[in-house]
Amino acid sequence: MPILSSPSIHILKLCVGCDSVEALADWQKQRIAAGHALIHTTRQTPRRDGFGEGSSLYWVMGGFVRVRQRIVALHEIRGADGIMRCGFELDPQLVPTEPVPRRAFQGWRYLPASEAPRDLIAGATVEEGAMPPEMRAALAELALI
Numbered sequence: 212m213p214i215l216s217s218p219s220i221h222i223l224k225l226c227v228g229c230d231s232v233e234a235l236a237d238w239q240k241q242r243i244a245a246g247h248a249l250i251h252t253t254r255q256t257p258r259r260d261g262f263g264e265g266s267s268l269y270w271v272m273g274g275f276v277r278v279r280q281r282i283v284a285l286h287e288i289r290g291a292d293g294i295m296r297c298g299f300e301l302d303p304q305l306v307p308t309e310p311v312p313r314r315a316f317q318g319w320r321y322l323p324a325s326e327a328p329r330d331l332i333a334g335a336t337v338e339e340g341a342m343p344p345e346m347r348a349a350l351a352e353l354a355l356i
Contacts, residue, residue, distance in 0.1 A: 219265030220257065221322035222282070222299070225315060226270040231345075235270065235274045236305055249280075249301040252288055253319060256297035267306075268299055269322055275310040275348045276328050307331040310348040 229235040239249055246318040251268065266282040308328040 219263050219267070219324070220259055220261045221266065221279075221324060221327050222257065222268045222319050223276070223313065223322040224251070224253075224268055224270060224319040226272045230273060232270075232272070232305060232307060235272075235278065239303060239305075243303060249303055250286065250288075250298040251294050251301060252298045253316060254288075254294075254296055256267070256287075256295075257321070260323065267327070268301060268319075269308065271313045273348070275305065275351070276308055276313055277310055278305045278307050279328075279330075279349070280305055289307055291321070310351045312352070 224341055229238060242249060251305055262282065264281075264284055267279040268282055269276050271277070281302040281304070282299050283302050284300040286300060287297045288296045295324045308330055310330040311326075
């Protein structure tokens with residue numbers, strides 16, 4: 212049963228197994244082609260009120276927040292071991308963000324709206340992005356953008 216209300220809360224998550232936005236996009240396209248929904252399962256369920264239309268999952272890759280996906284719904288998922296987990300159902304559109312440095316962490320973290328990186332190009336998909344994420348990250352690290 213989906214759980215969503217109207218405001219928005221953002222989640223920060225390490226993208227394990229994909230070292231680029233393009234690799235994440237390819238992996239998710241394969242999942243969709245195989246008939247799977249884009250649901251990222253986690254052990255902990257967010258407890259803060261406010262998940263809604265503007266909620267997003269921000270992916271950290273190579274030490275930088277690089278892309279976000281809108282959270283469509285939260286689902287309760289019972290694992291094979293009988294333990295309840297949370298599934299973030301994600302919109303398939305990946306929206307590139309300005310690269311913001313983040314240290315490694317376990318699980319996921321709430322991301323205050325005031326700290327959420329801006330979208331690079333409003334509504335742009337990975338394929339439409341103008342500057343390669345690696346170049347943008349390098350320039351950001353040098354404080355040139």
